[in-house]
Amino acid sequence: MNAKNEQKTDRPKVRFYEIDSEDQGQRIDNYLLKTLKGVPKSMIYRLLRKGEIRVNKKRTKPEYKLNDGDVIRVAPIRISENDNNKISTKLNVVAELEKHILFEDERLLVINKPSGMAVHGGSGLSFGVIEALRALRPDARMLExxxxxxxxxxxxxxxAKKRSALRHLHEQLRNKRVxxxxxxxxxxxxxNKLTKVSEGLRKNDLKSGERVVVVDNxxxxASETRYKVLKRxxxxxxxxxxxxxxxxxxIRVHCQCQGHPIACDAKYGHEDFDKAAKSAGLNRLFLHAASITFEHPLSGDMITIEAPLDxxxxxxxxxFPKENSNA
Incomplete structure (x- = not known):
């Protein structure tokens, strides 16, 4: 009897999700990909196609845009242990990422992203910053x-931890307020006089399949980067x-086209300079997003977050050898 009861409790159950103003407007497939953690993308589309995922008791298509008050019903599904294992094998990465959080409240999270870590899985990478953060904050309704x-x-x-914050910040980006x-x-x-580089940039696909960016006016x-010398x-x-x-x-191409490529840039670098940088201990691209300033989507205050060099x-x-003169 106890065994049977235990088996029953292990069975997957029907899930219900009620949409509010934070989630309205997004496609249901995108919402489910974030909400049903560990469920493969192919399974979500199959469930939608078979009618095992319904909105307001009706079948729906992946491109359906959610409305405030919609109720999503998801039929009982069992999340693959293999998918859960993929997350568990990254626990060290997740734990390390906790140390890199610079700012967090109910609307936002700002992280000092490590070099070598993609912002999201894809292109042969199954695990990126956003996947790690979702594993780190499993109760967060959204992280985008x-x-x-x-x-x-x-x-x-x-x-962003809320859709309203995401919309607010995207608007700031479009209006160049960030x-x-x-x-x-x-x-x-x-x-010192080179304070601005304005060179048109075009993406170029090589025969090898590699994508590079070239100057093309x-x-x-149209592109513009402003510069200031910090130390020689x-x-x-x-x-x-x-x-x-x-x-x-x-930034990388604008530096290169002026004859000043960034150290250890695999695409746009300079071999001899890279050797000198490596002899000083550099083993990665020396490009670091040092700070970001924006209007907080809730308070309206302008805030600046700084990320120290590692x-x-x-x-x-x-x-690295210092310059002897002030020339």
């Missing part, structure tokens, strides 16, 4: 990226970069 950082770039990454400052360690003597998209070294400069526009690889980057600056 407000913006992105390249995999090899470290620093401030903002994640300020993001980066620190880059570049080759050579960056001139005819067919490329022998044959190198630490600069602050402020991207006015937000093009793919913008020990590895700080060590490189300590080890």
């Amino acid at each position: 990226l407000v913006h992105r950082l390249d995999r090899d770039t470290s620093g401030c990454l903002v994640v 300020k993001k400052f980066y620190h880059a360690f570049v080759k050579g003597h960056w001139p 005819i067919d490329g998209k 070294f022998k044959g190198a400069t630490l600069v602050r970069a402020f991207p006015v526009t937000g093009r793919t690889h913008q 020990d590895a980057l700080s060590k490189v600056l300590s080890n």
Whole structure:
């Protein structure tokens, strides 16, 4: 009898989700992908197709946009143990990420993203920052990226915990009210007078399948980055970069086209300079999102979050030969 009861309690149950104003407006497939943690994407679409997921007791399609007050019914499903194991194998990554949280409240979370970690799974990567944060905050109703950082770039990454916050911050980004400052360690003597680079940028797919960005002032998209010298070294400069526009690889290509590629940039770098940087202990791209300033979506206050350089980057600056003159 006890065994039977135990088996019954182990059986998956019908799930109900009631939509409120925070979740309205998004597609049901996207909502379910975030809500049904561990359930494969293919299974969600199969359940929708078979009518085992219903909205207000009616069949629905993946592209249906949710309304305030909708009730979603999900038929009993068993989450694969293999999918749960994928999360459990990343516990060390998740635990480490907790130490990188710079700011958190009921609306937002800002993290100092480690270099080498993608912002989300995909392109052969099953686990990124957003998946790790969802494992770290399993009770969070939603966690969505407000913006992105390249995999090899470290620093401030903002994640919304409510849909209203996501909409508010996206509007700020569109209206260029968000300020993001980066620190880059570049080759050579960056001139003090070079405070702005405005070169059009175009994505270019190579025969190998690799995507690179090239300068193209005819067919490329208008782009602007503003710069300030922070510190000089022998044959190198630490600069602050402020991207006015937000093009793919913008800072990296704007540095390269001026003859000052960023240290250890696998796509746009300089071999001899990379060797010098590696001899000082650098083993990654030296591009760091040092701070971000925006209007808090609830209070309306302007806030600035700063992400300090990690020990590895700080060590490189300590080890690299200093410039003898103030020229």
